[in-house]
Amino acid sequence: MNTALALPPPAETVLVTVYGADRPGVTASLFAALEPFAVPVVDVEQVVVRGRLVLGVLVGAPADETALRPALHRWATVEKLDIEVVSGLGDNRRRREGRTHVTVLGAPLRPQAMAALAREIAECRGNIDRIHRLAKYPVTAIELDVSGADPDVLRPRLARVAAAEQADVAVQRAGLNRRAKRLVVMDVDSTLIEGEVIEELAAHAGCLDAVAGITARAMRGELDFAASLRERVALLAGLEAEALADVQRSVRLMPGARTLVRTLKRLGYLVGIVSGGFTQVTDSLRDELGLDFALANTLEIGADGRLTGRLTGPIVDRAGKAAALRGFAATAGIPVADTVAIGDGANDLDMLAAAGLGVAFNAKPVVREQADTAVNVPFLDTILYLLGITREEVEAADAAEEQTLADAAA
Incomplete structure (x- = not known):
């Protein structure tokens, strides 16, 4: 025998929709007008656009609606608002699967x-x-x-x-996975910072055109990254190591980079960088921004204080970046599914694919096509919006911190 219980029929409800100029107290006043009718509140939605209010309140239908409608219309007249009162059955329709x-x-x-x-x-x-x-x-x-x-x-x-x-x-x-993201790992060149560090060094060494051409082909995925990196680094042989300090000082963060990192850190995220560039620059960025992780290649400097044209240690290439993401996550005890990776070049593809959310930032076409999502505006803090964080929340947090610092200094 089938003992399944039939669903009860939908209850009678009344939808009250209010339109007009927004001001403090409208919502409280509407609920006060509903109070004498002892109706249960089923749902509420409110939005304000350029000072214009749309407020919807769904309530259970009273035993006798004859008094409710005129009372609400009188309330709206006093408040100088437009109102619509519609009777019906049930709550909102059930949302279909696949949210x-x-x-x-x-x-x-x-x-x-x-x-x-x-x-x-x-x-x-x-x-x-x-x-x-x-x-x-x-x-x-x-x-x-x-x-x-x-x-x-x-x-x-x-x-x-x-x-x-x-x-x-x-x-x-x-779902909850979107809110569970707790580690963000970024590429450096043309992502966290503007431009390519190796091209800045090449300009000092007088071989910019040659290096830039190789870089462009590598970022499009036309050349093996490790081989192309060795080829470019070899062109830097003989450059005085002091040029590294000059490049460090000239590095410009991508617009929005500080806001992104500051906001993520406030929310308890861990933030790391992984680069096919050089530790001589990424380590200073790690310290300046208070990052939790940093990994990059290291340029070899000879006893004469000049670049040898070689690298020391394993090369951080496409596979190395993905391995770094997994390593950072393991160190932090965070599932890889709860990570975000951001990059722009072909050597970022494995990292973007491994992360729970891979973001192509002002990326090459081959990267945009394969990433989970692509952002093509030159503001790194737009990544926050992909995590559901609003500009208003960011600005409120900044203002609160400024006030705290001001109070401490007073």
């Missing part, structure tokens, strides 16, 4: 981009359940909560649309 976060970035973000992305989501049988803004500058970042679509199907299709519309899009499966 996904879709983050859209644009500078600017254009309506045609949002239209094209929304159409593609619908064609993938997805429904947009919620939309909210993560940031308004230096880029506009919008997050869409989508249900009913397979994120593995959405990702490549939305990436193609975003590229055509000059926007960036990140697609991540919803």
Whole structure:
């Protein structure tokens, strides 16, 4: 005999939607107006855009609705707000399986981009359940909560649309794993910092064109990285080691780098760098930014104080970067699935693939195509938006820290 219990029929509910100019006290006033009717609160949603309020309250239907409607309309008249009261059955519809976060970035973000992305989501049988803004500058970042679509199907299709519309899009499966990310590992050259250190050294050595050509081919994946690195380093033979100090002083962090690291550290993340460049530069970056891990190649310096054109120790190449990510995670006791990797070149691909979230940052086409997501704006702190961290939260934390320092100094 089938003993399964039938689901109870949906309860009668009333949806109250309020529109108008936002000001303190509106929400409290609405609930006070509902209080005499002893109705249970089922759901609440509120959004404010440029000072305009949309407030939706779903309540259980009272035994007699005849008094509720006129009371709410009188309240709205007094408050100088528009109101809509609709009776119905049940709560929100049940979200379909396959919940996904879709983050859209644009500078600017254009309506045609949002239209094209929304159409593609619908064609993938997805429904947009919620939309909210993560940031308004230096880029506009919008997050869409989508249900009913397979994120593995959405990702490549939305990436193609975003590229055509000059926007960036990140697609991540919803769930606790997104919030569990606890280690972020970055490439250095053209990711954490602007430019390529080896090209700065080559400029001092008078061989910039030769080195830059080899670097470009290696980053596109046309040359074996280890062999190309040895070839480039050999061209630096005879360069005075003092040039390394000059390059250290001239290094420029990528815009947003300090904000990214500072915010991640506040939230308890561990942050590391791994580079096909050189420890003579990465170690100073580690100390300056307070990073937890750093790994790179080391240039050999002869007794005469000049570069020998050779490296010491194992080469940090494509496989070495992925191994470093796993090693950092193991040292910290963090599952690799809970890591984020950021890079721009072909030698970052294994690291991006190994991480729980691999981000191609202003990357070569071969990297953008294979990474989980791609960001093509020159602000490294946009990575925070992919983790669901808003610009408002970042600025509030900065302001609180400044106030704490000011109070301590007073």
